[in-house]
Amino acid sequence: MEGHDFALWEKRVDALMVLCSSKGHFTVDGLRRALEDMGADAFEKHSYYERWIAAVNQNLIEDGVYTLEELATRMDEVAARGATYGEAAHG
Amino acid sequence: MADRVRVRAFMPPGHVRAPAYLRGKTGVIERSLGAFGNPEQLAYGLPADKKPLYRVRFTMAELWGNAAERPDDTLDAEIYAHWLEEVPDHAP
Amino acid sequence: MPHDQHDHDHDHHGTSPSGHPYRHDNDEALTYWQRMEIAVRELxxxxxxxxxxxxxAQIDLMDSRSPANGAAVxxxxxTDPAFKQRLLANAGDASRExxxxxxxxxxxxxxNTADTHNLIVCTLCSCYPRNLLGLPPDWYKTRAYRSRAVREPRAVLTEFGVDVPQDSTIRVHDSTADMRYIVLPARPAGTENLSVEELAAWVTxxxxxxxxxxxxxQVVSTGA
Structure with missing residues (x-):
């Protein structure tokens, strides 16, 4: 329950959320709407930053920053790089 | 805006910042906060109208009835003017 | 609900052969959501x-924010009555000052005064004065805290070890829209001779x- 240090990937999600909203790609309200639209079970099944990256992605797709095909292709490439976050993120 | 206000009891689908547990409840304006972009438009990437925002104070008795731990404890929340309706002052 | 902080033990889990600290989170199996983070960031x-x-730079900025900022405020x-008036009038500007x-x-x-105790919550999500205090604790984001703080604040406070007398009023603040809240605690008795720096250490x-x-x-043992 206690505040832990956040993992690097979680800090990156937080940074992307702040940067993309400050650049006008979405609002905090847009993120909240996407979080709510995930439904009640998302809260049980997924961690805080898992839900936030999903909401960031949803809003970026809606803003036309990249397409779903680009996302899917890149997620596949990332998975092929290695079994750990460190390998897949190139450190 | 009147001193006494009631949160509108609408339950539309979608993103609304007036929490469900406060809808239909009556409180008093604690302070006016100025005008802010309407979250119901911002949430969908739309240009947003500026809407007056108020801090409204409710008693725990109003919110929870007999289940309140102490009736005079209070809850303050920020509610947009378009979610508030005026409540006429009754004679005491 | 426990409430001690352990925010200062990051990056001390050993050092790699190249002299860099290990990031333990980098060595665990890649998850679907981590793949999404990497892909979104690269795109x-x-x-x-x-x-x-x-x-x-944004991560460094967020890491640099901590409750110590609020404690200094x-x-x-x-210790400064004129500053206190400005803080209560506009806490954002007073913090910027x-x-x-x-x-x-x-x-x-x-x-907080002799007869009023304030409690902050965000029932809708996780609104928190993050730009002053850093990121919120995990318990603040739980459904249990978010739902109970508005309904049974006294029971919640008792679990945190805070007993508010029945003749004091509790004011709960739900951060529902654009404002964020910080409690200005009452200055404890017996602290009259402390410096502003010493006083800040009392504020968690x-x-x-x-x-x-x-x-x-409390004296904290190091190296734990």
Whole structure:
């Protein structure tokens, strides 16, 4: 329950959320709407930053920053790089 | 805006910042906060109208009835003017 | 609910052969959501929305924010009545006056007194004065805290070890829209001779959420 240090990937999600909203790609309200639209079970099944990256992605797709095909292709490439976050993120 | 206000009891689908547990409840304006972009438009990437925002104070008795731990404890929340309706002052 | 902080033990889990600290989170199996984070971040950089350096700088900025910032604000308010008035009138501007880069944050300070105790919550999501205090504790984001703080604040406070007398009023603040809140705790008796720096050490993160009261700093053993 206690505040832990956040993992690097979680800090990156937080940074992307702040940067993309400050650049006008979405609002905090847009993120909240996407979080709510995930439904009640998302809260049980997924961690805080898992839900936030999903909401960031949803809003970026809606803003036309990249397409779903680009996302899917890149997620596949990332998975092929290695079994750990460190390998897949190139450190 | 009147001193006494009631949160509108609408339950539309979608993103609304007036929490469900406060809808239909009556409180008093604690302070006016100025005008802010309407979250119901911002949430969908739309240009947003500026809407007056108020801090409204409710008693725990109003919110929870007999289940309140102490009736005079209070809850303050920020509610947009378009979610508030005026409540006429009754004679005491 | 426990309420001690362990925020200072990061990056001390050993050192790699190259002399860099291990990031333990980098060595665990890649998850679907981590893949999404990597993909989104790379696409944003390739599209020119942001840069790796900008992301790193934003992480550093967030890491630099901590409850110590809020504690400094509180201690100043305890020792400088004119500052306290400015803080209660506009806590955002008063924090900026002390040099804290809190961005566009709209901050309201609510004052604990002899007969009033304030408690902060966000029932809708996880709104928190993050640009002053850093990221919220995990318990603040739980459904249990978010739902119970507005319905049974006294029971919640008792679990945190704070007993508010029945003749005192509790004021709960639900951060429902654009404002963020910080509690200005009451200055404890017996602290009249302390410096502003010494006073700041009495103010923990939870004091500024309302789930703790200021107390003399405990001696922390290092290397644990």
């Amino acid at each position: 944003l950089i390739e599209k020119g929305v942001t840069t790796a350096a900008e992301i790193a 509180v201690a100043r308010a305890w 002390m040099g804290f880069d809190i961005g566009p944050l709209h901050l309201i300070a609510v004052e 993160r939870d004091c500024m959420i309302g789930t703790a009261l200021p107390r003399a700093p």
